[in-house]
Amino acid sequence: MWNKKIIHTVLLSLIVILLVVILCLLLAQMFTSGTCTCTTGATTGATAGSNEYPNFTQWANDIVSKVNQSLPDFNEWANGVVSKVNSNVTGSLPDFDEWANGVSQNTLQLLQDNTNFTELDKQILQTTRDSAQKLINIVNTLSNLQDTSTSTAGVADDTFLYIIHLLLLQNSSLGLSTSCEHIKMLFPASPSGYYILGNGSATYTAYCNMGTLCGSGGGWTRLVYLDMSDATQNCPSGFRLYQSGGVRACGRPVTNSSSCVSIQFPSNGISYSQICGRVTGYQYGSPDAAAGFVNNINSYYVEGVSITRGSPRQHVWSLYAAFISGNSNYINICPCAGGASPPSFVGNNYFCESGNQASTWTNILYTSDPLWDGQGCTGLESSCCNVPGIPWFHRDYGSTTTTDYIELRVCGSEGTANEDIPVSYYEIYVKQ
Template sequence: CGSGGWTRLAYLDMSDATQNCPSGFRPYQSGGVRACGKHGGGCVSVQFPSNGISYSQICGRVIGYQYGRVDALNNYYIDSHYVEGVSITRGSPRQHVWTLIAGRSELDTSSRSCPCNNGNSDIVPAFIGNNYFCESGTNASSPSTTLYTADPLWDGQGCGSLESPCCNVPGIPWFHRDYGSNTTTDYIELRVCASLSSEDSPVSYYEIY
């Protein structure tokens, strides 16, 4: 995250058997992988209060897995399930911090896959801008309703085929926002979202400072 006084607001490591999913999240287990996703369509949310700490920067990383035929971006507004993946925002009304998009396939150029894939011309919503990472967990053209554990999402590794530009972005797997002289005590919110119950990108690890 760089120098300065950083305070950890959020931490989850599901490889630690003593840790459990946040309240309301759906637990997944496949092989040796444990992860936390959503029930049904829409989003599941967890909020992390700043505990009165005033901050001007946010830094963190999230690792997840693809489940089913995720659709990348749904082009809705920020309060809805605009992404099939993870949305990180601050405060109310929500202000966008970072989006972690789950694309359908490494071999796909449609709007259902990563906008950073070679050959994809999908438009990223203005409120996201360049503040996103995207990855798919499979090269299957029509993914099945299974948890793809071989290729974790948003770790900057395993971007095969058309997806190679998605891993070649500054900072990955760490996201970083600097608000300059604008400080806030807003809480941070992490949502896991997708439009259908058969689509998910459960998280196995996160840390936010």
């Protein structure tokens, strides 16, 4: 969780960056033979030799172009931060407020006192001045920010996003990071949160887990996410909503026969060799684990959830559902409980559970025992239900990297009146 000290550091960094930009501009103006000594790498075209002056016009042009291209929504961003703070504040941060206001005012004064600029410099400075004014506004409203407020995280995340943006546009050799791992490499202290990533032409926001997942540290990019406990979330296109006993989950559309419903998630060009994810589902009716006896990754080989990558599909993980948790007289229970074995392409890369602890089943959504969470693993199903690492599954392809998309399917071998395995939660991360 963000605390006051981190916010101070973050905002201090932001202001320092702005000052570096402004300082360079002033140096460029006041000493036309000077060399920009920006420490953040903004020296494109400014590599002065002993008889050579840096090309500040080119450098400045570069900055303007990057500011215009990379931060088209700066006003929107800043207004968003201000309004977030305004709507959540109660406490106070008096010393920081005073300090930051002083810095910002001095910055503005510097800008206002230097009127002898070229048109280009004016343009740059207007951009910078606008940024400084926005900063002042943010600082003013932050003055009342309460330390423990959960809104602090959101505000600081947003500020941090902007810092990343500024740092990156300061260094013309770097585009936006393509992955969380890249951000973690550039800024090892980066916290988990939402970041702006770029995949060449487009930018998008992704959640980064900068901690340890699946026993592997740092820089996981989340490609896949759904949390149906959030009432504002909808099922993916093509999935059917179940609502029962406080559970919201997404399953197959109504059918009288076997089927799979699918959703695909692009990697956005992220090259990865590890996948870490988890899925929570619910049992409806009588899913039969691997007893459909289908040895075809493109079909309903699993009564539950299939996770694959790319085309043709390569198996990542399977999450089987059984109609009861234990009675070895049946073939349609979990493999570890004596049920049918999964096809060979699944290997040991699966979990299996039943949400039904009775000896018979009925056509209901078994809401009291979510599947593949490592909880409620009763009787015979225990060894494929209560396993190390669960609810997380992990695949590590070693030195083999891919940009494959990830696909999640919910499958059943019979109609939806007989069985379904709707999912209520999933998240899947990748990294190298």
